[in-house]
Amino acid sequence: MTSANSGATRAFDDKRERLLRAAARCFNEKGYSGTSLKDVAIQLGLTDAAIYYYIAGKQELVYQCYMRAADIGQRMLEQATTEGGKGFAIARRYLELHVAAHCGDEGPIAIMSEIPSLTPEHREEILKRSRTHSRNFEAVLRRGIDDGSIIDCDVRMTGNAIMGAVNWIPKWFHGDPTVAEDAVRTFPEYLMRGLRP
Amino acid sequence: MTSANSGATRAFDDKRERLLRAAARCFNEKGYSGTSLKDVAIQLGLTDAAIYYYIAGKQELVYQCYMRAADIGQRMLEQATTEGGKGFAIARRYLELHVAAHCGDEGPIAIMSEIPSLTPEHREEILKRSRTHSRNFEAVLRRGIDDGSIIDCDVRMTGNAIMGAVNWIPKWFHGDPTVAEDAVRTFPEYLMRGLRP
DNA sequence: TGCTAATTTTAATCCGGATTAAAATTTTCG
DNA sequence: CGAAAATTTTAATCCGGATTAAAATTAGCA
Secondary structure, eight states: OOTTOSSOOHHHHHHHHHHHHHHHHHHHHHHHHHOOHHHHHHHTTOOGGGGGGTSSOHHHHHHHHHHHHHHHHHHHHHHHHHHOOOHHHHHHHHHHHHHHHHHSTTOOOOOSOOGGGSOHHHHHHHHHHHHHHHHHHHHHHHHHHHTTSSOOOOHHHHHHHHHHHHHTHHHHOOSOHHHHHHHHHHHHHHHHHTTOO | OOTTOSSOOHHHHHHHHHHHHHHHHHHHHHHHHHOOHHHHHHHTTOOGGGGGGTSSOHHHHHHHHHHHHHHHHHHHHHHHHHHOOOHHHHHHHHHHHHHHHHHSTTOOOOOSOOGGGSOHHHHHHHHHHHHHHHHHHHHHHHHHHHTTSSOOOOHHHHHHHHHHHHHTHHHHOOSOHHHHHHHHHHHHHHHHHTTOO
């Protein structure tokens, strides 16, 4: 089977997923330039060249990591929205879910550094998704302002602050479950406390 | 004169400072691997090779950018402390100063990506300074808790959240003065609001 | 003006790590 | 078992960008 992988098998997808997580961990810790494909391969007990069986190259790898990160963020926001409630409750639930995703089994989520190493098309796509996600979160904040559950504020800047706090997590979280608990407890609590009317 | 530069002249230092700012801007926008020395040089109207007259190499360049960022953060925290007040007031003042530094004339402050591209010694030094700065900020929070101006909270995690929000600024701020105003107004206000008792 | 130091450029070289091709090994399944 | 497909490795190649050395230009100053 070629890595073009149209009719992918289960095992193949699993390994590919593991590859993405290992890569995300490396990129977060060492940065794009700092991680060689060899570094990633070693984590999987493979040789650097073997990676090309699963993915087209390093560019593609970081692109897929970002896509995965975007998927997770989007999914969490959708789930929080689905669970319903006022704007405040949705935002809070989203933070719980997203922080948990960062610190939990979902594995490391790639931090958005090194955007420019992407090809122009990939870069555009990722930036667009990122923007969309921000706008969606801001919409939740606005909804909260409208329904009276969130204090009147600059949703763009407040969103920037909240997203920044969350996106920065991989910089200091390195897998300690105790720390994960602290984060899941403290982050939503603190970040939402400033939004109470 | 060699780039070892012991008895540096004024003009030399100025150009070197400009070099660091240009580099910080590039690193923030394009990442470490994404910026070539040529990119940096072009901003200064120079050739890539000319950079070596001011600095030993790319490693050294990113290291100096981080040192400069650390200096600025430390300076802001010291100034805020000097101006006095309760823990809350100091923390708030620090945020005002630091956000303003990020968005203002002080120029771009290097975001802490690509730590691992540093040499082990430089990495250790930078990480140590970064840790120290975090501990210092947490001390301010604790002081606020003790003097009753800040709600009882997990200072480590709260500090992580606040630092993350601030450190993420270069990801979305690209020089628009209007946006800078919004940030300087909104960030300290929002981030501190969650700490009121 | 002419001399010296400072600054910058031109033109290589150098190198690590990405990528590729072919071979070897392992797995799947009749 | 044995053949075909899947997976991985070995052993090159390749390339962009960092680095260097020498030459050229510019600036300061007696």
